[in-house]
Amino acid sequence: MRTLNVAMIGTGFMGKAHALAYAGLPAFYWPPPAMPVRKIVVDRTEALAATGRDRFGFEQFSTDWAAVVQDPQIDIVDICTPNDSHAEIAIAAAAAGKHIMCEKPLARSAPEAKRMLDAVAGKNLTHMVAFNYRHTPAVVFARKLIEEGRIGTLLNFHGHYLSDWPADPATPLSWRFQKSVAGSGTIGDIGSHVLDMARYLVGEIEAVNAIVQTYIAERPEQTGEFDKLGSAERRPEGPRRPVDVDDEATFLLRFAGGAVGSIDASRNAYGRGNYLGFELHGTTGSIIFNFERMNELKVFFADDPPELRGFRTIMTGPPHPHGEALWPVAGLGVGYLDVKIVECHGLISAIAEGRQASPNFADGYRIALICDAILASGQRRGWVEVGA
Amino acid sequence: MRTLNVAMIGTGFMGKAHALAYAGLPAFYWPPPAMPVRKIVVDRTEALAATGRDRFGFEQFSTDWAAVVQDPQIDIVDICTPNDSHAEIAIAAAAAGKHIMCEKPLARSAPEAKRMLDAVAGKNLTHMVAFNYRHTPAVVFARKLIEEGRIGTLLNFHGHYLSDWPADPATPLSWRFQKSVAGSGTIGDIGSHVLDMARYLVGEIEAVNAIVQTYIAERPEQTGEFDKLGSAERRPEGPRRPVDVDDEATFLLRFAGGAVGSIDASRNAYGRGNYLGFELHGTTGSIIFNFERMNELKVFFADDPPELRGFRTIMTGPPHPHGEALWPVAGLGVGYLDVKIVECHGLISAIAEGRQASPNFADGYRIALICDAILASGQRRGWVEVGA
């Protein structure tokens, strides 16, 4: 069996998720398309990197990502760092001919993403951007229903990604609240996920029209090495520094195919932990999804007899996409980690088959263009064509 | 006990609801603020009017609304007709010094609504517009929580009113699909309800930014006297005529108080029968409501201890607004009719106390201004200040 040696850069929340996905891949998909080997892990300090090796089951560790991406034994460079280093690492990895997995958003801005896309263009390598939520079995199944025409012509899409771990002004100022590192706030961090889902399900987005706000203008400094998101200790008395990214974005969408839509993305939505989802309607049916209940897809078929029409709550399981690989009973419970394993399968199978992954850097760039358009629309207060 | 003689104009869906509300008022609120008497009912033909009398428990009937509104024995004129006759009847009733209940939207356009508001201005009469959904006990309770400061400063409001009885292109062309009668489509018919709720809970709306569409451009002619809404027979083979109003509207909102928002209103949302509701977030809490589960209000308090935080599904009952008047156990089930009775109580108690009702023609006019701004925004493709 072909093996693929992975170098993973970054050992925070995403490093944990990616490492476990490589570990879980063969258990779920057997035989696997290729066998990923957790070869080397990289972080900024020896202590962090050595811990990463032991904790996440890698063979080696390093503090020198630049050397690692040149290492001939490495097949895949997996970028789990904050946004401001994505481009540099990815471009170096591309130059070294490595396959690349990059966390989302691809970059801090569309021009930066474009440089990354240019770096991989024409190279014989597979690249992927980690918009993981589209790999949820229920979402893959939603796309299948749409492709089969069961929903008809799509008319509208209403998406949301609401969260509340940052809603407390005492949540510390991690890199996610700093424009120089993150590029944007709500828009790139969570809005990008629901935009990816919108494109995946409905098609290309042509124009946006946005309200963009920053309600919480300063936060206490972060302590410790890692962004701990909702696990971070709230520090109401800590010294504060300014937030220079958005925390609230609501926008209208026009899709190339004629559908219209809206998306609400917020870091100020108390009670919504990770409320990513959508409701979409077509001429013959409707679909509703919410990642907080990721094992369920609600589907309505207009051609059911009138008295029997109702949203079906379909619990994904063996009959659904990736169902054979996951668990043998619907309702056993796919979680976040399972979705990362499905995503990992997408990467590894693309490499094994010598083809491009999905979503890849072209998708990541397109999302970056949309995010930039949203920011511009918020400033200009009006419709902005994407990429214009 | 003071009695108030009602003349009701129109015996369709709304006539049924209003007549039952008058009948139910004293059973729910005892003693009632005043006793409404179903004195005379009006419709276009003798047959319709006579049936209205017998069916809805009125003492008399008439086909001459103009005479009826002059009748000295009448205290209240209740307008349950399609939108194009609201202004004429209301202005005549105001001239005759009658209290007025008018179905929503108040008029087909803001200028028309303004004429109605002018007609009642300075007169010693109570007027009300039937944005009934705000009278749902759960919604009144939501407002109470907001007024008490439990939700903090409001940051965002996301509303929806999705319906599907018109989603089938074979649903006949009732007056609701004709601009000359209805004024607008989705916007005035259902969007106005959620706009009323937004104003009621969050405050004044300053500017809107909309997508407005008409997906279903023609429909079969209606047969029969009445608009039967979702009960109408679908006539896929019937002769078709053009629809000249919108059926899909999605829009951004800016509130005077600083909050932002979005509303999705659609007649193309298969699976959503009467899906009116909202989710709103403030600095210390959140509220979610959906009229299809009108007995429930979901409330989140950020000041609950972290491990005990969660949306509370509060089932309205005796401890909540109007709870003593309705049913003695939460979960017994308030329905559409109960909400109309609460609304009726709002009208009758305002008259009995010699004060203005809420919402009244001033609210109806303001909603008409917002609806006109949404239509204008859809055409101009950009932000429109309300009333500008």
Next chain:
Amino acid sequence: MRTLNVAMIGTGFMGKAHALAYAGLPAFYWPPPAMPVRKIVVDRTEALAATGRDRFGFEQFSTDWAAVVQDPQIDIVDICTPNDSHAEIAIAAAAAGKHIMCEKPLARSAPEAKRMLDAVAGKNLTHMVAFNYRHTPAVVFARKLIEEGRIGTLLNFHGHYLSDWPADPATPLSWRFQKSVAGSGTIGDIGSHVLDMARYLVGEIEAVNAIVQTYIAERPEQTGEFDKLGSAERRPEGPRRPVDVDDEATFLLRFAGGAVGSIDASRNAYGRGNYLGFELHGTTGSIIFNFERMNELKVFFADDPPELRGFRTIMTGPPHPHGEALWPVAGLGVGYLDVKIVECHGLISAIAEGRQASPNFADGYRIALICDAILASGQRRGWVEVGA
């Protein structure tokens, strides 16, 4: 149009509901099978009876039920009193040849119910017992699906009726907690409703096996004329008297058709206001219902394609039983009152058509037998055949 003169005995919670049902009948069902006339209302004192007349729209009032049931102008005697007077009034009404509507449970015990059944036997009169919840459109539709064979052979039924207004030991000792008036506690008051639903949907119950408890052994005395249920003022400091009925009953069921089941009935279920419902499974499908969301029926069809199987949440509306009579859009919201109107239609149409109503005294007697068997099973600790 034929009219039917109603004499209603009792002006509490049930009097309110019944009076409004008569008032609403023609508005919902037009033309009505016959026109009920609220002729005379009876209560214990002049003040109560006179208030009943004015509040509930009757023509006359009386304090002498015995005289009223003899009154030749009366067609229907409607018994809305506590359980201990059902038999006496009903037997007198039957002797006078009146049609009878009787609140549930029919009597305090099976022998008492048997006397009532004997009294109406062979008389040319229509009788009904007010197990109103089976008239919920969603429940009627559930029965239709079962009758059409869509669920296959029924295998199991799990019912519940959980409530919490009595869960506070400070809830006053109304007649519902006194054996001499009520007969039993949870079993007859709420258990009987879910037993009626079980019989309606699954068929006859042959044997029961129960746990019966009384957790709250004393309560403060009630003040005021009426049992106010969940609206009653809690009186933690009030003088207490013993409760001599059950407040918790859990039991197994064997149905004549071979299905098995269980029912949980409790007055100690904090958070459950009026949580009456069931889940049933057959060889080709399943149904779930909960009255707190009475507009929804969840149905699963095993013959749907595997990937499209899921519980459909069907929102009842125009296509469903009584849908044409109720409201013209699904989701507008049927409430408790609407269900009482449907029930009233069942009574009036049975009388108009000269046939027996459903459920009638024979059903009420059978339920009484089951309730007595449950009580006996709780004492004997084992299976008890119903009626043995």
Next chain:
Amino acid sequence: MRTLNVAMIGTGFMGKAHALAYAGLPAFYWPPPAMPVRKIVVDRTEALAATGRDRFGFEQFSTDWAAVVQDPQIDIVDICTPNDSHAEIAIAAAAAGKHIMCEKPLARSAPEAKRMLDAVAGKNLTHMVAFNYRHTPAVVFARKLIEEGRIGTLLNFHGHYLSDWPADPATPLSWRFQKSVAGSGTIGDIGSHVLDMARYLVGEIEAVNAIVQTYIAERPEQTGEFDKLGSAERRPEGPRRPVDVDDEATFLLRFAGGAVGSIDASRNAYGRGNYLGFELHGTTGSIIFNFERMNELKVFFADDPPELRGFRTIMTGPPHPHGEALWPVAGLGVGYLDVKIVECHGLISAIAEGRQASPNFADGYRIALICDAILASGQRRGWVEVGA
């Protein structure tokens, strides 16, 4: 860091879950209490065992479990085989002084479980039985609330474990439908899980009273090596053999602490994939849980102000048990695998700390006694004291 060498017997569904749990442990809990090493995996054939090694990340493989449990390098014997080999392997492992993880139910009968418990008694070894669902963070949190007294004195517990992958009579006859291998059907396979949860939350169960049925009396033979549960190909035309275990069990419970309860366990519940859960009520609150929405716990506190009372849907996350170890945002989604990792942590930390695990063989034996009592009650038709 101390390492613990694991020998895992069995490479089916449970082998996959256990192997991934060992792999994931250090990523979630860092530093781990000890580092489990996937040393050797055993299955019946070389091919199966070798595949197990590669697929699940073990160092070695074997087909001789008896030799492996004697292997001095092994610290933990993990039994993932069907029920009929649990006792033999566990007793041998105990004799060899190994720590033991055993899948549930512990044995096919109480006497068999007793032999296993006797084998570990007095030995200095940690043993655990894999009633994994109690390790769901929401369930651990439920127990914490109960222990803190937030729910008061517990009054009733209503549990359920409904499933539908066996509801189709064409689902093949795996070992789960054979008494000689499984011991019982629904009762031991799924009923045992909800009984474990009942004991965990409410306390010891003293007596049971059951209906036990077998609706599907024969099934087509299984093809292939493994029981594939819901993934198994349905074989409506396959040759059939008799089922000699139950598929439907409904029973009443009496708890030692005075609470009462009922449990519905069924393999005939179309639409319920893995519907394990409960509703429990106490004198000051209530809790509802359903594993199909395992990230949510519904909690009601009677001491909330009346107008603010409602079930809180608490989404488990960082503030809850194991929250720091799992994912940094509530709603990211704990799945089945995460629960197995928490369970694994329970085992490894008990061994590391030289103490007994929970639940252990004593719990497994007690559950076996209850299961035997349920079977006996179903036959005798009446109450059976547990262990009598």
